[in-house]
Amino acid sequence: MTKRTLQDWASIAEIFGAVAIVASLVYVAFEIRENTRALQVASRQALASGDLAFFQTAIDPTIVAQALDKNRRGIELSGLDESQLIQRQALNYRIFEHAASLNRMGALDPIEWERYESIVQNNICNNRYAQAMWDRSLRTYDPEFVKIVDDARQNCSISSP
Numbered sequence: 314m315t316k317r318t319l320q321d322w323a324s325i326a327e328i329f330g331a332v333a334i335v336a337s338l339v340y341v342a343f344e345i346r347e348n349t350r351a352l353q354v355a356s357r358q359a360l361a362s363g364d365l366a367f368f369q370t371a372i373d374p375t376i377v378a379q380a381l382d383k384n385r386r387g388i389e390l391s392g393l394d395e396s397q398l399i400q401r402q403a404l405n406y407r408i409f410e411h412a413a414s415l416n417r418m419g420a421l422d423p424i425e426w427e428r429y430e431s432i433v434q435n436n437i438c439n440n441r442y443a444q445a446m447w448d449r450s451l452r453t454y455d456p457e458f459v460k461i462v463d464d465a466r467q468n469c470s471i472s473s474p
Contacts, residue, residue, distance in 0.1 A: 354420045361411040368404040377401055395442070402436075402446040409433050410458045417457065430461070437462055438469035 380394035390398070412429045415421040436443045447466075451459050 350418060350420070354415065354418055357411065357414055357418070361407070361414075364407050364411075365404065368400070368407060371400050372397060372404060395445075398442040399446045399449075402440065402443040403450060405436070405443070406446065406454070406462075409462075410454055413458045413461055414455065430465070433462060434465040434468065437466050 376393060376397045380390055380398050383390055383394060384398070409429055409432070412421060412426065416423075416426040416429075437447060444466075447462060451462070454462075
């Protein structure tokens, strides 16, 4: 067995120190990336909250409830009733768009995103107020979200019985 000198131990300590520095730098880079992502998600949340608050100002819950009831019972809707149901879908699709954005950022559970995609598919295929809203305002949505909805719409005849 070879006896180690003080110089040998210093060299070994220097190697361990270098490895520790590299590991620390990798950790710091990872933390910066995670913090940046968290800031992006928080920023997106703030924007979405503002959008949703704005859209909610144009919706009268009483009129929407009455319009939904009339629609369910097959009673003809007034122009205001239809307008409120379309506006409700605009709010709904802003929520969907926000979920799509969070999904792209990796901040939404994939199973939760699949649930949203299923709702979008069913809604755009079967809800005439969603269809009317989409036809009128699709240009106001993020292009990547527009592609998601348009793809879902193209699949309506394929997936509907």
